[in-house]
Amino acid sequence: MSKRKYESGASKRKRKMQEETFIDKQKGSFLKYLTTNKNVDNEQEEINVANEPEQANVDNNIEQINIEIHNEQTNNLSTTPIEVKEYFLGFLVVENTTGKGLYDAIVDEIKNIGLDINDVRGQGYDNGSNMKGKLQGVRKRLLDINPRAFYTHCGYHSLNLVICDMANSCEKASEFFGVIQCIYSIFASPTQRWKILQDNISNLTLKSLSQTRWESRVESVKAIRFQAPQLRKALLQLSKKCGDPKIKSEAKCLATYELENYEFLLGMIIWYDVLIAINTVSKSLQSNDMCIDDAIDQLNGLLCFFEEYRENGFEKALDYAKELALEMNVKPEFREKRIIQRNRRYDENVHLL
Known part of the structure; x- marks a missing residue:
């Protein structure tokens, strides 16, 4: 057969x-x-607007960042649950990847789409020093002009x-x-x-x-x-x-x-x-x-x-x-590394105790 x-x-x-x-x-x-609990009270959510940029390399020869905006929408806070919307704004080509260069690019983009930087209530980035740096990073520069832009590190990154x-x-x-x-x-x-x-x-x-x-x-x-x-x-x-x-x-x-x-x-x-x-x-x-x-x-x-x-x-x-x-017909044993022993030459001195 x-x-x-x-x-x-x-x-x-x-x-x-x-x-x-x-x-x-x-x-x-x-x-x-x-022990995840998905039934979270909507009234506990405090951040109204979150700005989440993260670095992305779509082209190996071009440095880019992508910008996402999160905002909360509700008609009546007392009766209607808060709904969080996420919007992808696109990729921005940046030549200066320092904290100041990335901060300027983000702020210019926010102004170009008609949003007020003072309305930002949250920011989240990856763990790069130019993004989350406490002294010269985007995080610090945004907090300097808007202390209400609460920073949260990106858990995924x-x-x-x-x-x-x-x-x-x-x-x-x-x-x-x-x-x-x-x-x-x-x-x-x-x-x-x-x-x-x-x-x-x-x-x-x-x-x-x-x-x-x-x-x-x-x-x-x-x-x-x-x-x-x-x-x-x-x-x-x-x-x-x-x-x-x-x-x-x-x-x-x-x-x-x-x-x-x-x-x-x-x-x-x-x-x-x-x-x-x-x-x-x-x-x-x-x-x-x-x-x-x-x-x-x-x-x-x-x-x-x-x-x-x-x-x-x-x-x-x-x-x-x-x-x-x-x-797979493989022996379930770890392979032992063979110890190489060098033969002693006849003219080598052997010191006996």
Whole structure:
């Protein structure tokens, strides 16, 4: 009986159902730490207008900032709930990225659209010193002319910087994400290589790592986390079919020394758990109806999740890694680094005690 070349529809549906069940289970294990209360009294909201600029690089050669305006709308404060509206004004090209240069650009734009700078009741930026600086930043300059423009740091950017610094401080983490990017890059071009990938993987597509939104890297890890056996098969096929010796070597090394490495599989599972938890909170912090109380609850819940994961999550990750390793016929053992012993030469002096 000939072996199927492609996976059957029933097998695909079964695998997809297993993946969705696992993802829901992982999210559920994290969401139980959140005590979010969405029924917040509208009368507690004090900020009427919020001006939120943040730096954005749409073009690598042009420095730009995007400006958003938040305002509260209500007809009758006593009977009608306050409704918060968000408006994206657009991107501004700036040549001077100092605190003064960005402040002048923002103030000029506010005046151009007919708004009064004295009506601003809130401001929120990323954690750049030119934006939030207490002495020369945009925050300080705006407060000097309008003390009622209450400053709140951007929780999403702070969370993004925390995970970025956490990953960059660990050599193993840097190597792990380097491998993730190499796997994507080797299939990205030309189209013949991407075709080999598509022939083996039909569910989740490989994605390049984001350099600015770290929490979104969960999508890059997810594609490999749930398709590691198929991805290894694709890499081995690429090593046999590709005519470029360099690509052949890289593909075989990625399949043999990375995807067949138990330590890499364990790190992949741990990073997926961490990133999916952070991504859940990050998306929530960016929602239109998010308030300060809910944001604090979300971040506290994230801290509780990490504390619990430190105590019990590692053991669960080991179990998942062992299951995946056995599925891929990989020994669930950490590779030991061989100690190199130098032979002693005949003319070397040996000092005996």
